[in-house]
Amino acid sequence: MGIRKYAMLGALALATVSSFCIPAQAEDVTITVWSLDRDIQPAPNLIADYNKLNTGIKVEYRQIQFDDVVSEAMRAFSTGQAPDIIAVDNPEHALFASRNAFLDLTDMIAKSEVVKTANYFPGPLASTMWDGKNYGIPKATNTIALYYNKDMFKAKGLDPEKPPQTWTELVDAARKLTDPAANVYGLTFSAKANEEGTFQFLPWAQMAGASYENINAEGAVKALDTWKTILEEKLASPDTLTRSQWDSTGTFNSGNAAMAISGPWELDRMVAEAKFDWGVTLLPVPEQGAERSSAMGDFNWAIFANTDHPEEAFKVLEYFVSQDNRMFKDFGQLPARLDIAIPETGEPKKDAALKVFVEQLKYAKPRGPHPEWPKISKAIQDAIQASLTGQMTSQEALDQAAAKIKAVLD
Template identity: 30%
Template sequence: MLFSLIAVMLLLSGCAGFQVGSDKGAALEAGAEGKVVVDFWSFWGSEIRRPVIEKIIEDFNNSQDEIVVKHTFVPWGDIWTKELASIAAGDPPDVVINDIKATALRGQKKQAMNLSQFLEKDDISERFYPELWEATLYEGDSYGVPFNTDTRILYYNKEAFKEVGLDPEKPPTTWAELEEYAAKLDKKNGDTYDRLGFYPLFGINYDVWMLNAAGQNVVDNKGNVEVDTDINRQTLDWLLGWKERYGDNVINSYKSQIDSQQSNPFFTGKLAMFVNTPTFNTQIRDYAPELDFGVAMLPESEPGNGHTSWGGGFVAEIPEGSSHPKEAWEFIKYLTDQDAQEYWAVKNYDNVANIKAAEATAKNAEMSEKDRIVYQMAVENMPNTLLTPTPLQAPDFPTLINPEIDNVMLGKKTPTKALQDAQAAVERLVKENQ
């Protein structure tokens, strides 16, 4: 939508809605008089996403005669800092898109509104994947409504599989098979590689593999710490084995290509298998449209251990102090209902939190067959996908673990020593926050 200059300026300054006799009343455009203005903040300002969210807003505004939603774009690097400042100033937006991982923490700090008063009348919790809804809860009450999400899946090059005699319809299902397939797919030329079969720390980090192996977070929502465990030591040993196999020079060379996106070696056939989000498919469409690839769940560490993956996402929240919480709730219900969610998913090729919308998107005729195949894998992988909500007792725990794991990968500490030190540090953090 295009707004008049004065409306935009007022929105950016924190306009939350229409109040008779107030300065905010001047922000109403022609045709909105008598309606409640809901100020909605998002970071979706790109040429792809902004038109989609603004079409959803337009459809909501046209669907009823009492509320007008105004979209305020705030850049990614600023939105949550500005939101906290607006809450402190007593003039927050009415709805904001926020990170799902810290929703409970914002509920605890009274930065997000308790939604129980609305859910008692309109219980929409069944719309969403249980793991996502659980992440919005603090002391049993929800403080945000899931909007979109993601997961991690395995991409593999079918032509490379055929070349070395692997069945292109049977990707690896265990870590042992992953190593076996990678060895067959490796194509070495002297001290260099013309093709790398796989490297587990391309696309994801060590924490996803720990989650995959253990099937649980290293710190749970009760503050229990499970960092120094046998399964985590085995995972680090496994990762070190891959590092020793290829060496730093090869790994760093490939990593620099992956970081440049469009020259990702998976696009050119120089990397046969790669882990990433389902939305990585859009980069394949852009940079390697002829690539013949398949997708699969993450291999499990041992047969029967589970194909556990990791995901995140965003929620729609009503900041504490919103001028129009009831109207904000009506918009959030619309934003997270099936039609709006499917429209967002199809137009943006994004994984959404609404189960019915996600399942419908995987069959949507507007998308290509390959797009539908990847999206269907994402849907099938959601029951395997765990979130890592910020534990209230240890909000900064990754800053204590990450340096220790870095020391392992740099050869400065053994996995045993690093995990022991990380365990002790996180336990101290939990104790400080009790």
């Protein structure tokens, strides 16, 4: 995206500012916003810019901690102390919406000249939905794909321009690339017993025709068996079971793994640290022509149902949406929208990787949506651990998970 296009986007943002305004009152309406964002991230910066517009709405910001979002926000809602607007992790959105804690925005969005649902990737948009209604607006998004070390591919006789496209090709490449003498594993990923493990495994199950609602389907068993093969043959480090995505991908960055399943949050670290040629490709599929899927992360905006100022709060969200073209340029986050191109950074490998991640986002699916997602996810995590540690077969572990999930769904 060139300078001219940015100028056009900037002009559009300015032209639409009037749509966020309401007639000035004797005293500004105050809208409170809670988010995890630090000073270099979107929320506090967008709020500061909005307040400079003097629209008759004053926005106040409070940074909250990740582990406290659900408990503190629900407690605040139940006591009438909730903020007007909050940013929540997308798998937690359904919990609030299902309990009528979030305002139904369906009609407001339908009438909005700024928020257009057709502009969003399907996955992020789906995460804001509950019972056929829209209870939020995607804030930003991310996903996962396959990083690979082109220098190691060349050294092992593999074509660096033809990375693995199927699970079989991935395992075969990992076998050729694993080099114990050089302390190099073929692949690194996270199978940790927390949400990161589910985040990485669920797309594999989905690509094979399963879902959280039938997690013991044949395709999901094949997916977990593939992971088991990778661990049993030591194509990935044993601590794959305990390491985070960030830590596991550090193995790749340091040259101790030839491939890594991770997200765009790694790109700046890759550019700064990697001393080798690398690329990114879409997640391998079970077989050629199979359905694609990928994980989907990041947060959504929502308005609490007991706000005293629903119209003003929505005006603020409209302003945030109007600034989505800044999401990557200013804050390094991927916008959740199809209609916003990612500008080139001047780093060829990073720019090529970003194109892959944007393509992968077309297939990204939300976790759920379901109000009891943490329980569903825990059942999947337990199955992954039971299988990969040899306590159960993949079928037995996923059968057990399916029974736990059924009890939640019923």
